[in-house]
Amino acid sequence: MYNFSEIEKKWQKYWDDNQSFKVEMDENKKKFYMLVEFPYPSGVGLHVGHGRVYTASDVQARFKRANNYNVLFPMGWDAFGAPAEQYAIKNHIHPSEAVQENIKVFKGQMKSLGLAIDWSREFATTDPEYYKWTQWQFLQFYKAGLAYKDEKEINWCPNCKMGLSNEDAQGGVCERCGCQTTKKLKNQWVLRMSNYADKLLDGLADTEFLDKVKTAQVNWIGKSIGASVNFKLKDTDDYLEVFTTRADTLFGATFMVVSPEHPYLEKYKDKIENIDEVNKYQEEAKKKSEIERTDATKEKTGVKLEGLVAINPINNKEIPIYISDYVLVNYGTGAIMAVPAHDERDYAFAKKFGIDIIQVLEGGDITKEAYIGDGVHINSGFLDGLGKQEAIDKMIEYLEENNIGHSQVNYRLQDWIFSRQRFWGEPIPMIYCEDCGWVPVPDEDLPVVLPNVSSYEPTDTGESPLANIDEFVNCKCPKCGKDAKRETDTMPNWAGSSWYWLRYMSPKCDNAIADMDAMKYWGKVDLYDGGMEHATRHLLYARFWNIFLHEQGLVPNSEPFSKRISHGMILGPNGEKMSKSKGNVVNPNDMIENYGADALRTYEMFIGDYSKDAAWNENGLKGCKKFLDRVWRLQEVLNDNEGYTKELEVIINKTIKKVSEDIENLDYNTAVSALMILLNEIEKHDSITKMDYRTLITLLNPFAPHITEEINERCSLGDTLCTSSWPIYNPDKIMDDTYEMVVQVNGKVRGKIEVSTDSSEDEMKSLAREIDNVKTHIEGKQVVKEIVIPKKLVNIVVK
């Protein structure tokens, strides 16, 4: 047998030495931009799941290259973030040192997989030459009025001592450490992402994302169309504003509820007679975790505001106001009009507090539960007798005419909290001056570099460790020259990954985020592969960022990615997610050592539907190794005949078609299967031609690039495969002369017969009746009709 590690090293060196995969712009060639999410270089090295994703991307890149595309297939490192910082805290070294070490390991592993990456474009988000431009782009947001400082309650992880975005604290659990988050007031930099809600929705039309990715984004943005309604506060000149999607039920609004954080509670503290009780409720709400507060199944709680009463503007009835934590401060106006007859939550609250329930839609039995279905309006004055949409329209018209409210759109999407109180992130390039306020760091002073310090731990006050470093903090105001202080917060991990695909286009550019000509040439990412876990967060941030850059005239396209696909995970042999604690982790290094990178790659492509999870099975890997061994052994049976072996011509042409289409459609598993079928056919012959062999290994090359190059060289089959063109099939040669015609009687298969491909329908019919078993099934029965599907089957219907 052959020495696969020797062969693999040989060809990896060859590709390196010859810079085989380096690309430059070439206006004469069609471009193809293959992007795969760049990894966070952790200390544990690559996972076999990475192997699947990178191999699949590599197959695409090699396939497109062979099809004469100018292929950009780059790689880099998303290297800011908590793990490197934790490691630094523990070992008292600069995080960049740990990052350098890890990158080395990752890159070595990627090379040993034989990936056709253009390494000349490599960078890390932690390179000052890169984050200089991340900082510069933040300043563009700032200058466009899209970055602002806001004192607001944020998610706070008491364990990590860190502010978290809503995205990082989903469900009230810290994404990093898993502990329960609380709330804390902090002055944060925030990006006005919510301004872009509609653009993010509309832009989806220009993408080819999977439906589930689009749906996830649409849900995340959460657009709802409704109305804003003002309720007058009795004995004041003020109004309490609410958002509702059901303005038509206003006649049934019998009370109002404000969230515990609503500003009116402070504003009207003198008017609220039971303010102590209210304050107590606010305190309790604050103490509760996000999980407790948003548990929809728990019993409703609340306190009635004594002394503060609202007036329903549609009927001028006085209605009470309550404070309750089932109303969220960060959605709508933080206050609602409650229609207990037709809303489950309001119903539960009204029942508990003994509030009036007025039915305004016909249907259901509201003595038992809220009726949330549709119905004709009743008890609703001028809306009586109307259906839902008609009533909504009429009500909004009325509200607008009478200056009580207006139509309004609301989004679930929030602004992006952009501050982190950590060391290992891009410093936010802002300076605070007593006289001038917040002043951007001038472009020529970028990047604001992370200093060397002895401790990387967050401070007890929750501020970044940078706040303890006087040399970093103290500076001069760029505007007036007086003593000033730097912002010590850093950017979130998502910042560096929100524009990295642009940088690959011209990674060395030093006067812009990337060269405009390069961005125009490479354009949008053609195929972007990443995990489903990034369908909302990373993908929305990246799109928001790019849309903004486009508006600023900094990039040529509004949408950054054409097609987004997502791969399934590789699970452990037991079908569970691989983890150290479960002891089911498969190390790709071991697999490469024992079976070779080619076998590993082939197996990871063959393992199953690329978009679905798949459980690891080492026997499957052995099977793929066996397949490659058999391909290798064909070297012994080469003959000197020209062209294809005649009997193999059809299946070879068919296989070219099948493999090409499958790779194009990301059906890697069936592409490998087609090659196995071809090999099975080939092995039925005593000898094969060089052309037979060359075509087989060319089709196999994207999956097993090393062994195929070696075979190609040893047998002198042609040019190196990495610079060769993909085979083209002959459409006239993909049809066999004969096929197995299926004969059914009443839809059941009763016989099969080998017939010539150019048999006429009549010939097919008569051949069908000659089959003995068919005869027995139609004997003595009346033939009602005969269905003929050319080149496939005959179905005889009898009675």
Place this chain on the structure above:
RNA sequence: GCCUGUGUGGUGGAAUUGGUAGACGCGUUGGACUCAAAAUCCAAUGGUAGCAAUACCGUGUGGGUUCGAGUCCCACCACAGGCACCA
């Protein structure tokens, strides 16, 4: 609760989109080679009945459309992912 998906042999998974269900691989069983083992090669392999030809059953469940349904329609069940007191 809502939104996406998915459900096929012992197993990973195929099925030209309404036309032979189970390709290909793994596993299992039998055989060849070998003193023996490994490796390799050959054969069989959805279930039931049968010596066999063949018949019946079979793609989560129950209905339906059709000459014909894994594929389309209706209802339901289970699992996975996302969202969720969003007014």
